[in-house]
Amino acid sequence: MRILNSMTGKNLSERDKKHLWHPLTQHKTAAPNIGIAKAKGALLWDEDGKEYIDGIASWYSTMYGHGNTTIVKAITEQMQQLDFVMFSGFTHEPAIKLSEELVKILPDNQSKIFFNDNGSTAVEAAIKMALQYHHNIGEKRDTLIAFEDGFHGDTFGAMSASGLSSYNGPFEDFLLKVERIPVPKVDTIESVLAQLETIIQNNNCAAFVFEPLVQGAAGMKFHSAKGLSLLIEKCNEKGIICIADEIMTGFGKTGKNFASEYLDHKPDIMCLSKALTAGMFPLSITSCSQKIFDRFLSDEVSKGFFHAHTFSAHPLGCVAALSGIELLLSKDITENRQKIEHLHRRFLKDIQGHPKVGEARSIGVILAVDLNIEIARYGNTRDQLYQFFMKRGVVLRPLGNTIYVLPPYIITDTQLHKIYGAIKELLETL
Helix, strand or coil, X not given: CCCECCCCCCEHHHHHHHHCCCCCCCCCCCCCCCCEEEEEECEEEECCCCEEEECCHHHHCCCCCECCHHHHHHHHHHHHHCCCCCCCCCCCHHHHHHHHHHHHHCCCCEEEEEEECCHHHHHHHHHHHHHHHHHCCCCCCCEEEEECCCCCCCCHHXXXXXXXXXXXXXXXXXXXXXXEECCCXXXXXXXXXXXXXXXXXXXXXXXXXXXXXXXXXXXXXXXXXXXXXXXXXXHHHCCCEEEEECCCCCCCCCCCCCHHHHCCCCCCEEEECHHHHCCCCCCEEEEEEHHHHHCCCCCCHHHCCCCCCCCCCCHXXXXXXXXXXXXXXXXXXXXXXXXXXXXXXXXXXXHCCCCCEEEEEEECCEEEEEECCCCCCCCHHHHHHHHHHHHCCEECCCECCEEEXXXXXXXXHHHHHHHHHHHHHHHHXX
C-alpha cells in the first residue's frame, strides 16, 4: 500500500523533493527517487508494494541480508545496556571484544584498531597516520602513490588518492600530491614496477594507497595479486607505508575474508567499513601494524595521533560488527558464499562469447560484465540500463558499461537466477 502523509496526501517520492539532496545525483535531470518502505533478506519493497532484489547489497554493505535477526538482537540488547559513550578517556566491552575478534581474522601483522565512522574517514585516518609516521622522526614526505582509476572516498585525503575525474573534477587544484601508476596485470608487472621505481626516485613518497585485487568504482576491474605483492615489497624497501583499502573487498567478498590474504607481502594499514557492520550502523576501522603504532609513542604529546570522530567505537556499531564476524565465519554463510561463487562462474560460461559482452569476470561473490558499447559513468544511457533492471525488480547500478552483481550472502538461488535472467534479457535487447 502506498505510504501517504495524512496531512499533505503526498507519497515518499513526492515529499522527498522538497528538502532532500541526494548523493551522486543531478537533481535537474534525475528521475524521482523511489520510496523504499521495507527491507528483509535480499529484498526491498517500495511504497507501492513492488518487490526488488538487492543485487548489490546496498553498496556491498548488507552482506548478511537486510534486517538480519542476529544483528538486530545484538544491537537491541546493547542499547539497553550502554547506548553510547565518547571514546576518548573511556573504553567499553563491545570495542575491546571487537578488537580481539577482528585481529584474529585480519592478516597477522595487523595489531591495532582505530575507529572512524565511514569508509572515507577510514582512508583519511590512514593517510594522516602515514604522513605523521614520517613527520614524527623529522622526515617530510609529501607524496602519495596510488593506482589509476582508484576510488577511496570523498573526503579530501581519500579523494586525493582517488583517480576518477567524475568525482574529483572541481577539486583537483586543492588535493594532496599524488603520483599514479597503472594496476599490475600478469603481462605488465615489470613495466609497472619500473614506473614505481621512477616515482620513488623523483619524489618523497609517504604512502602507497590501493584497493587490493579489485577496483570497485572503476568497474570491478581486477589486477594481479603477484604484481601487487611486488609493488608492496618495493615500497617496504623504501620505507613507504602501504595502505590497503578493503572497504569494498573486505569480509569475504573475494573468496577470502580479506583480499590482502592473497598477497605475499601484507599492508601496513588496512581500511574497513561497509560489510563491517553489515550495513546496520555507520562505523569504520583503520587497523595497523605494531610498527606504525609505535612511531606515535613519545613523551611529546604532539607526536600522538590527534584525530577523532565523535561516534568512534560506537557500542551499537561494535556489536553489529561482532555479530557480522560471527556470521561471516559460520558454516551457513561460508557455504552460501561458495554457492554464489559457483553460480557466478556458471553464468559467465553462459554469456561468454555473446556479441554484446566484452570482458566478463568473477572472484568470490563479485561478478562483472563489460558491455561492448561505450557508456558514460553517469548519463542517459547508463540511467536507461538502471531503469531496465528496476522495471524487472532487480537493483543493479551499472558503472558506465560495466554491470556488476555483488549480492547478499543469503540470496536464494531463485533470486540470483532472476538477476542473471535480467542481464541476459538486456543483452538480447541492446
